[in-house]
Amino acid sequence: MKPAITDYPEHYRNYVNLVPEGNIIEILESQLHDTKNLLADIKKEQADFRYAEGKWSVLEVVGHVMDTERIMNYRILRMARGDQTPLAGYDDEKYVEESNFSSRTIADLLAEWTVVRAATVALLKGLPKASWMKTGFANNGEFTVNSIAYIIAGHERHHVGLLKSRYMLG
Secondary structure, three states, X not given: XXXXXXXXXXXXXXXXXXXXXXXXXXXXXXXXXXXXXXXXXXOHHHHOOOOOOOOOOHHHHHHHHHHHXXXXXXXXXXXXXXXXXXXXXXXXXXXXXXXXXXXXXHHHHHHHHHHHHHHHHHHHHOOOHHHHHOXXXXXXXXXXXXXXXXXXXXXXXXXXXXXXXXXXXX
């Protein structure tokens, strides 16, 4: 079930709104398949493309989405296990800068992302029903576990939309 707007900070509302109604685990499973189909056959020039100076390449966008998913998974784990320790945010620009994603191939990144998404799905499938509504604090805001699952899916949809509109893919 989609989270209530009170289940997460307003900053994430656009991501959650991008996710259709339905089973979030099934959405996450099918979503990666669709994204992989969009990116699997792009050429090196397309993978290195930046739509403007200072913007991320396609490779960096993929890496960023993957890094964010890992961080969100950690938040889910902590909150689902009842850990109320406030969790820090992260500097996505710094993560991309330090990543060296541009030296990798799209196939390599998509293979890694497949593993990351499998870990996301496995974590969510293993959660007791009561854990989905547990809350915690991250990046100066309060979240439910359920809302973070939707944020993961919406964050990917947001960036896939940018890959289509600004990077002219698909």
